[in-house]
Amino acid sequence: AEPASKKVIKIGVTQSVDSMNPFLAVRLVTGSIQRMIYGFLTVPDSKTLQPSPDLAESWTTSPDGLTWTFKIRQAKWSDGQPITAADAAWTFNKMMTDDGAKTGNGPAVENFQSVTANGQELTIKLKAPQASMLDNPVPIMPKHVWEKVTDISKYEAEVYPTVGSGPYVAVEHKKDQFVRLEANPDYWRGRPKIDELQIIFYDNPAASIVGLRKGDIDLIGRLNPSDFESLKNDSNLVQWNTQGRRATYLQINHGATTSDDKPIGDGHPALKDPKVRTALHYAIDKQKLVDEVQGGLAKPADGSIVPPLYKDFFWEASGAEKVTFDLAKANKILDDAGYKKGADGIRTMPDGSRKLQFRFSIHTDTPIEDKLAEYLTGWYKELGITLTTKRLDSSKFSEETGTTALFDIAISGWSVNPDPEEVLATHLCSRRPGADGKGGGTESFYCDPTYESLYAEQQKELDRGKRAETIKKMEERLYTDAPVIALYYPNDLEGYRKDRIASITPIPEDKGLLYGGSGYWPFYTLEAVSKDGASADGGGSNAGVIAGVAGGVVVLALAGFFVLRRRGGAADERE
Amino acid sequence: MTTTVEELEQTPVRHGLLRYAATKAGGALLSIAMVIVATFFLFRMLPGDPVRALAQGRNMTPEQLDLERARLGLDKSIPEQFLHFVGQTLRFDLGVSYEYKRPVLDLIGERIGSTLLLTGTALVLAVSLGLWQGARAGWKPGSRFDKVSTAISLVLWSVPTFWLGLLLLMVFAAGIGPIPGMFPTRGSSSVDKPDGFAGVLDVGQHMVLPCLTLVAVVYAQYLLVMRSSVIDEVGQDYITTARAKGLRDDDIRRKHAVPNALLPTVTLVFMRIGFVVGGAVTVEAIFSWPGLGQLFYEAIRVPDFTLMQGTFLLITVSVILMNTLADVVYHLLDPRVRSA
Amino acid sequence: MPMLELDELSVTYRLESADVPAVRGVSLELTAGEALGLAGESGSGKSSVALALLRLLPRSAAVSGRVLLDGEDVLAMKWGRLRAVRWSSASIVFQGAQHGLNPVQRIGDQIAEPLLVHRQASGADAAARVRELLAQVGLPAWRARSYPHELSGGQRQRVMIAMALACGPQLIIADEPTTALDLMVQAQVLTLIRQLIADHGISLLMISHDLSVLADVCDRLAVMYAGRLVEVGPSSGEFRHPYSQALAAAFPTVGDPASRLAPRGLAGDPPDPQQLPGGCAFHPRCPVALESCATSDVQLRASGTDRTAACVLVGE
Amino acid sequence: MSTVAWVRRRRAIGRFWADFRTHRAGVVGLVILAVAVVLALVAPLFIDSSVTNVVSGTGEKMAPPSLDDPLGTDESGRSVLLMIWWGSRTSLLIGFLAALLSMVIGTVLGIAAGHFRRWIGAVILRVTDWFLVLPSLVTALVLAAILGGSTATIIVAIGVTSWPSTARLIRAQTLAVEARPYIERSLALGAGHWHIATRHVLPNVAPLLLASTTLEVASAIVTESTLAFLGVSANKTSWGTMLRGSYDWGAATSGAWWYILVPGLCIVTVVMAFTLCGRALETVLNPRLRTRAHA
Amino acid sequence: MLEATDLRVEFPGRGGRRARAVDGVNLSVGAGEIVALVGESGCGKTTLARTLLGLERPTSGRIVYDGTPLSYSGRALRAFRRQVQLVLQDPMGSLNPRHTVYEAVAEGPRIHGLPDEEAVVADALARAGLRPPERFFQRFPHELSGGQRQRVVIAGALALDPKVLIADEPVASLDASVRGEILSLLLRLRDDLGLSALVVTHDLGLAWNIADRVAVMYLGRIVESGPTEEVLKNPQHPYTQALLSVLPESPERIVLTGEPPDPTRIPAGCRFHPRCQLVAAGNGKPECSTRPLQILPAGTESQVACYLATT
Ligand SMILES: Nc1ncnc2c1ncn2[C@@H]1O[C@H](COP(=O)(O)OP(=O)(O)OP(=O)(O)O)[C@@H](O)[C@H]1O
Ligand SMILES: Nc1ncnc2c1ncn2[C@@H]1O[C@H](COP(=O)(O)OP(=O)(O)OP(=O)(O)O)[C@@H](O)[C@H]1O
Numbered sequence A: 001a002e003p004a005s006k007k008v009i010k011i012g013v014t015q016s017v018d019s020m021n022p023f024l025a026v027r028l029v030t031g032s033i034q035r036m037i038y039g040f041l042t043v044p045d046s047k048t049l050q051p052s053p054d055l056a057e058s059w060t061t062s063p064d065g066l067t068w069t070f071k072i073r074q075a076k077w078s079d080g081q082p083i084t085a086a087d088a089a090w091t092f093n094k095m096m097t098d099d100g101a102k103t104g105n106g107p108a109v110e111n112f113q114s115v116t117a118n119g120q121e122l123t124i125k126l127k128a129p130q131a132s133m134l135d136n137p138v139p140i141m142p143k144h145v146w147e148k149v150t151d152i153s154k155y156e157a158e159v160y161p162t163v164g165s166g167p168y169v170a171v172e173h174k175k176d177q178f179v180r181l182e183a184n185p186d187y188w189r190g191r192p193k194i195d196e197l198q199i200i201f202y203d204n205p206a207a208s209i210v211g212l213r214k215g216d217i218d219l220i221g222r223l224n225p226s227d228f229e230s231l232k233n234d235s236n237l238v239q240w241n242t243q244g245r246r247a248t249y250l251q252i253n254h255g256a257t258t259s260d261d262k263p264i265g266d267g268h269p270a271l272k273d274p275k276v277r278t279a280l281h282y283a284i285d286k287q288k289l290v291d292e293v294q295g296g297l298a299k300p301a302d303g304s305i306v307p308p309l310y311k312d313f314f315w316e317a318s319g320a321e322k323v324t325f326d327l328a329k330a331n332k333i334l335d336d337a338g339y340k341k342g343a344d345g346i347r348t349m350p351d352g353s354r355k356l357q358f359r360f361s362i363h364t365d366t367p368i369e370d371k372l373a374e375y376l377t378g379w380y381k382e383l384g385i386t387l388t389t390k391r392l393d394s395s396k397f398s399e400e401t402g403t404t405a406l407f408d409i410a411i412s413g414w415s416v417n418p419d420p421e422e423v424l425a426t427h428l429c430s431r432r433p434g435a436d437g438k439g440g441g442t443e444s445f446y447c448d449p450t451y452e453s454l455y456a457e458q459q460k461e462l463d464r465g466k467r468a469e470t471i472k473k474m475e476e477r478l479y480t481d482a483p484v485i486a487l488y489y490p491n492d493l494e495g496y497r498k499d500r501i502a503s504i505t506p507i508p509e510d511k512g513l514l515y516g517g518s519g520y521w522p523f524y525t526l527e528a529v530s531k532d533g534a535s536a537d538g539g540g541s542n543a544g545v546i547a548g549v550a551g552g553v554v555v556l557a558l559a560g561f562f563v564l565r566r567r568g569g570a571a572d573e574r575e
Numbered sequence B: 001m002t003t004t005v006e007e008l009e010q011t012p013v014r015h016g017l018l019r020y021a022a023t024k025a026g027g028a029l030l031s032i033a034m035v036i037v038a039t040f041f042l043f044r045m046l047p048g049d050p051v052r053a054l055a056q057g058r059n060m061t062p063e064q065l066d067l068e069r070a071r072l073g074l075d076k077s078i079p080e081q082f083l084h085f086v087g088q089t090l091r092f093d094l095g096v097s098y099e100y101k102r103p104v105l106d107l108i109g110e111r112i113g114s115t116l117l118l119t120g121t122a123l124v125l126a127v128s129l130g131l132w133q134g135a136r137a138g139w140k141p142g143s144r145f146d147k148v149s150t151a152i153s154l155v156l157w158s159v160p161t162f163w164l165g166l167l168l169l170m171v172f173a174a175g176i177g178p179i180p181g182m183f184p185t186r187g188s189s190s191v192d193k194p195d196g197f198a199g200v201l202d203v204g205q206h207m208v209l210p211c212l213t214l215v216a217v218v219y220a221q222y223l224l225v226m227r228s229s230v231i232d233e234v235g236q237d238y239i240t241t242a243r244a245k246g247l248r249d250d251d252i253r254r255k256h257a258v259p260n261a262l263l264p265t266v267t268l269v270f271m272r273i274g275f276v277v278g279g280a281v282t283v284e285a286i287f288s289w290p291g292l293g294q295l296f297y298e299a300i301r302v303p304d305f306t307l308m309q310g311t312f313l314l315i316t317v318s319v320i321l322m323n324t325l326a327d328v329v330y331h332l333l334d335p336r337v338r339s340a
Numbered sequence C: 001m002p003m004l005e006l007d008e009l010s011v012t013y014r015l016e017s018a019d020v021p022a023v024r025g026v027s028l029e030l031t032a033g034e035a036l037g038l039a040g041e042s043g044s045g046k047s048s049v050a051l052a053l054l055r056l057l058p059r060s061a062a063v064s065g066r067v068l069l070d071g072e073d074v075l076a077m078k079w080g081r082l083r084a085v086r087w088s089s090a091s092i093v094f095q096g097a098q099h100g101l102n103p104v105q106r107i108g109d110q111i112a113e114p115l116l117v118h119r120q121a122s123g124a125d126a127a128a129r130v131r132e133l134l135a136q137v138g139l140p141a142w143r144a145r146s147y148p149h150e151l152s153g154g155q156r157q158r159v160m161i162a163m164a165l166a167c168g169p170q171l172i173i174a175d176e177p178t179t180a181l182d183l184m185v186q187a188q189v190l191t192l193i194r195q196l197i198a199d200h201g202i203s204l205l206m207i208s209h210d211l212s213v214l215a216d217v218c219d220r221l222a223v224m225y226a227g228r229l230v231e232v233g234p235s236s237g238e239f240r241h242p243y244s245q246a247l248a249a250a251f252p253t254v255g256d257p258a259s260r261l262a263p264r265g266l267a268g269d270p271p272d273p274q275q276l277p278g279g280c281a282f283h284p285r286c287p288v289a290l291e292s293c294a295t296s297d298v299q300l301r302a303s304g305t306d307r308t309a310a311c312v313l314v315g316e
Numbered sequence D: 001m002s003t004v005a006w007v008r009r010r011r012a013i014g015r016f017w018a019d020f021r022t023h024r025a026g027v028v029g030l031v032i033l034a035v036a037v038v039l040a041l042v043a044p045l046f047i048d049s050s051v052t053n054v055v056s057g058t059g060e061k062m063a064p065p066s067l068d069d070p071l072g073t074d075e076s077g078r079s080v081l082l083m084i085w086w087g088s089r090t091s092l093l094i095g096f097l098a099a100l101l102s103m104v105i106g107t108v109l110g111i112a113a114g115h116f117r118r119w120i121g122a123v124i125l126r127v128t129d130w131f132l133v134l135p136s137l138v139t140a141l142v143l144a145a146i147l148g149g150s151t152a153t154i155i156v157a158i159g160v161t162s163w164p165s166t167a168r169l170i171r172a173q174t175l176a177v178e179a180r181p182y183i184e185r186s187l188a189l190g191a192g193h194w195h196i197a198t199r200h201v202l203p204n205v206a207p208l209l210l211a212s213t214t215l216e217v218a219s220a221i222v223t224e225s226t227l228a229f230l231g232v233s234a235n236k237t238s239w240g241t242m243l244r245g246s247y248d249w250g251a252a253t254s255g256a257w258w259y260i261l262v263p264g265l266c267i268v269t270v271v272m273a274f275t276l277c278g279r280a281l282e283t284v285l286n287p288r289l290r291t292r293a294h295a
Numbered sequence E: 001m002l003e004a005t006d007l008r009v010e011f012p013g014r015g016g017r018r019a020r021a022v023d024g025v026n027l028s029v030g031a032g033e034i035v036a037l038v039g040e041s042g043c044g045k046t047t048l049a050r051t052l053l054g055l056e057r058p059t060s061g062r063i064v065y066d067g068t069p070l071s072y073s074g075r076a077l078r079a080f081r082r083q084v085q086l087v088l089q090d091p092m093g094s095l096n097p098r099h100t101v102y103e104a105v106a107e108g109p110r111i112h113g114l115p116d117e118e119a120v121v122a123d124a125l126a127r128a129g130l131r132p133p134e135r136f137f138q139r140f141p142h143e144l145s146g147g148q149r150q151r152v153v154i155a156g157a158l159a160l161d162p163k164v165l166i167a168d169e170p171v172a173s174l175d176a177s178v179r180g181e182i183l184s185l186l187l188r189l190r191d192d193l194g195l196s197a198l199v200v201t202h203d204l205g206l207a208w209n210i211a212d213r214v215a216v217m218y219l220g221r222i223v224e225s226g227p228t229e230e231v232l233k234n235p236q237h238p239y240t241q242a243l244l245s246v247l248p249e250s251p252e253r254i255v256l257t258g259e260p261p262d263p264t265r266i267p268a269g270c271r272f273h274p275r276c277q278l279v280a281a282g283n284g285k286p287e288c289s290t291r292p293l294q295i296l297p298a299g300t301e302s303q304v305a306c307y308l309a310t311t
């Protein structure tokens, strides 16, 4: 029904949109869509991932690092209204003053003292210096549209077309089904090369793979290794395999405490000993895990929680510091530290009080973690350490490993933004649960003076290079002290149809991500194959199928009718 | 003839029906009350701190968490929470979804249509097909038709819904060998759904596989129930009377056996609605059908407890209401209980 | 020509475990306008005979012999013809009026059904005829709109009778029409039947285990034992067969000093049709059995005018 | 008297078996069942839980059936055949225990509801009806999700949601039995509640109970697999979790049909066997059906 | 032996109305006496019998056994039920199909913990005419004929050595030829063991066969009672007269009109008056429809509750 020349690209996602209101949305898929609809202050550079101008053309910082001034670009909202600093100021102020608006990106304005606008000039005053300021994740909203909303926490924002400043404009959203975006002709960088972008939701990952193969969708991201493998033999498909944003690591209960330094939880005392933690580290064959658990589609971690994708911030151990799989060494470390093996082959504490029997907490319903657990159990058995797997549903899991500390070793993982500050912060003392044993947001119960001071240092450091050095030191500290042990960095696995997508630029351009990357680059630069009919999604064949089905139904109905008519023959009578 | 007595007996039975309906409605209300209480305590048994679960994957300060907790009313005592919950529920306020940050009722409202379309169609198909086939099979137990029908339904009865759904998806949506992938892989309509009749066809095409899955699993039960119900009737004397009257076999079945056999089936049809709903959860998950079942599935996966609680409450209450309706319908249909 | 003639009618139920010879060679005649009573204990095959008359037996039953209804063999009829004969030539009133009526249909519709099936009336005619029939059995016309359960047992039985009369059959088969009914109601129904056959000149085959009831209504009586007729004769005379005599004695006459404080019955148990004793099937219970009875079977033989009995001791 | 009882019982069993044998489908079901149960029981003699251990998976990953692995391998190179074998233990265990649980609850409440006519019966009936209309899968899902999906939880979740139909059946049967004159006679002989329930009601409902339990096992196995598929089961290897695994590891998309079909077919076969068996039992043991067959 | 005084039993009926199934009955059964209770269906015979056994609690009135009023505590009832036993109409139904004859007969002794069970059972069976008893021990009810089953039921009652037997339609479901045997058995037991019996029946012939006394019941009340010969040969109450007249052998029939009586709607005055043939014929008295009748006392002599009765 549509002109064949219209270029439509369909992206399959396995997460549905939670809310079209950016103040409320938290899901990754929604974040990606916001990136395409709204401008941000800055956007990670497509090559270096360094913050680069987006709606903010340029910016300056006061020497104390507390005042930031952004110059807002002269551009127009998609409804033709000019974009001003007032829009940005309204957005931030809304979040700072309205609790309901904090849901989506609340922490991003936590450190804001005040935000003021003057024409195209936006001034943000901070409470404390914050180097990650330029990685601000808040989409700038059109004030003239949104100020009419009375209760932001109840507003669904289901008004189409949306008023935005990004490369696309949302024109339709069917809940749990799809979001349709159209190219924004007035986009300040220029109109995207395709006309329409559809984000189509699949509940069933297997069905999405089928969809990609069939051509129901053109691109799908965040594949798991096996689904990725299954795209192998299709000549129309491109398997996209690059380094990802995630790190998978173990979290070790090395003596969890609350924010007033009182012990909490029931962690095994042996884990307080850094030697034990190091031994545990030595006993992990990360390459094997990558091969077996991730199907080879990951990179063994010789660093910490920041993945190699972020070259600037990535740190990797080398030399003597580097821990390599060595069961003998691990055993020796434990022997030397006085953990003797008992008659049953299981080590005990040096004072003989307790056996080294640890629990390994994983999530229910995550087969990868299950496998991982089985490998770890195997290796640790060689060390004379018993590891028992404890499966927890996610709410219980996060409570036990994040608040009540009822664990020994737990699986963990974190997706890292171009600026790693957020993930680093999860290992700060202040993130531990409060004195009442509640709350908090720690990923390790870590509380280390060295780490704390490094954190404070990097926050003040506005020079990217110097800051990166400090951050690497933090990673090193985590590596050697081992409150967490990084296992591997899973690759980003995606697939797309080359008979539909002529070109797409990942972010970063060098081996970067397509879907789920930061910024709108891939979908802004996307070019569709402009063969006739290719983008019309086989409208003809669809119609054919429909006709076929209808025909079939008619035939069946007729057949049924005749069968019914035929009844009543003498043979049917009963005697 | 003492006509006075005869006329006395003619007194209408309407108020009987009303009273019956009222008793049933009372029973349903009681059941619903039980559901509400049970739901409250069931969800209070939750391990862990829902707020903390909510924050999973995101960075939240303790203050924020407390704020959230207060917002959800989780800082109050259990009796207080209970009263609050009951009050809320009675005002049709099912709370706010942790995940979507929106009233659960709104979320449900957006999806209930799809679910009704799918389950409704499936139910109608399953009921008509199952009852028709069951009636024929039960009329001549042991015949080839009966054997084939029973065999098919027994197999279908043993098949896990999701597995059947996956196989159908793999065969008819993906296409295998000579079978083309003729049905869509997801959803209830195409993104660029045409208008008018073509649009209806489009939805129809999307509905084929999920509907088929649901029908396959559900209809077997109806078939078996109807079959044994008809077998029960076949031995009755009034059937012999009908034969003695010179009726044709098919007329006996249609006019006498089936109407009687249908009656006990009515309640069963409705009683199995819970089963259909259960099937819908799986089917919607497999075919990405944007309905309540999917919402529920998602709520479980997240887990989003208010959403789970709300959906559970709604599903349960509607199944109870359906059953009550069934009782009343049965009452209307069966002259024997109608005046009893 | 007799209205109904049974010639060596046999019915055998073929069960998975064994064959049950329920009726073993019954020959009977019924002339037009005559009322014949068929008596016998439970399981003696009375109902099987009745059902065989219109080929209403289940599939498992094998029927042999001939059933001549107005000279035409019912067992050899084509389906269409049989359907035409059913109810219009012969209709049946079953014992359990409770179950003989479809519980979810109004009785008016049920009465009208054979009329419509046999195209004897349509629409309004049928309704009028239903009213008429109800009146004949003493029920008000509005009862047509009732459901069976709204009627008492006696009323239901009257509906069954009205239904049987619907197509104006020549023969009505009444299988234990009063057994489940109360004494007083039983009397009402019997009076009705008696009156109707007298008015319409219909033949009646009435089945009961109660000889006194049959004797009351019927001209002739036939007594069955173990699938056989043991005695056929006018209802007025004395019974000759020892079984018939015992059956008659089982229902004492109130006021008869002979039976006062002296109940009488037969020793032993009714026969199991799957294991009938050899010889005369009655001999193990027979108070006057001869030795030969255990080995040689006896056929019906004449015993006085119009009377035949199957016993070696009877004879002219 | 024990010999009398024994002779009697043997005769009853003999008669029952003779009846049962005439149901060919039931016999087939019984044979399949026997094989499945025996295999599950003897499994530890040949293999142990290590066949489900990913570390010990030695074969190639997702390898199609071959001589080495007759039913192919899964995503970790484990033999599907051995996993099926070992997993049958969990599936059957859950099936049996859940059915047992549901049967015990159902019987006790059913008999109580049928026996006590006053408010006790009414209350139990109310509760039963309430549970009966609850969508059982949905309820089981919620229960399992809330309580965590250990094997015990799954059993409880299934058992607690599936008893009402048993209770209904038993109640109906109890009412039917208690309407029989022999109960009146027993009362007249001086019998009490316990005597009536254990001497008359229970033996009379027991056969039906057996049949319904058999059917219950079938549906419990299906429910377990569905719960596993919907991801609320944190179970050891069972057929359901294997199916879940095949789904998670994209067996469907990568053409590993053996990984999807085999566990599924196992479920279908065993469930079908239970169903056939249960239905045959029902026909043989249900006095209502029986008398009809002879009428 | 067993006496009921002003017994009333009500059931909650349809539409909130109460069914007065038994509505003021005085009845006694003397030692070694057989009393027949006759009446049409639904008049309350069974209810009365069950109440006499304590299976139903009377709304008012009392039951006296051997001079002591019946008490409804579990223990007292059990003791009472050793003395008074019940035989029901349907022998098939009265036997648990899963119990052997032995178990069926032994049930009573087991409940009451009698010693020497096997001897008791064998003795009871023999007395009920099942000889030799051992042959029947292991049979199941479905392997017996109807008459044998009824004998087993009677043996079950005899095993407790009762003083009174209440038989509710004991032969109604039996074949005609078997009926006489069972009735003879009852007579013999009375003669041999001095058993008293209350036989509930709608069959006047049965009453004539074995009863010493007859009580005619109509709509929850006894309307006429007295020695069998007097009542059946010379009935005083119009209802009894009608009942007797519809017997096949009687010369002229009085077929009562109207519906069977409904215990939820008991007419005022004489409860029989709406159907009374005398009233219908215009011979009624005004009080027939207005003034309630006296309840007949529990006497052995002939008595009748009717304004129109000649005596
Ligand atoms: N459908 C059937 N299948 C097998 N056997 C049957 C069937 N119907 C009747 N019989 C057997 O045939 C015999 C005769 O049965 P029938 O019903 O004709 O007896 P009846 O004289 O009418 O008895 P009743 O007085 O109990 O009605 C009985 O032994 C009965 O068990
Ligand atoms: N448990 C009960 N609940 C309600 N009504 C009852 C109950 N038992 C008996 N009735 C009513 O009480 C009346 C008398 O019943 P009962 O059974 O005593 O009569 P009956 O004389 O034994 O009749 P039949 O000759 O039919 O056995 C009937 O109208 C009956 O409907």
Ligand SMILES: [Mg+2]
Binding pocket: C046, C047, C048, C175
């Ligand atoms: Mg019969």
Ligand SMILES: [Mg+2]
Binding pocket: E045, E046, E047
């Ligand atoms: Mg009675």
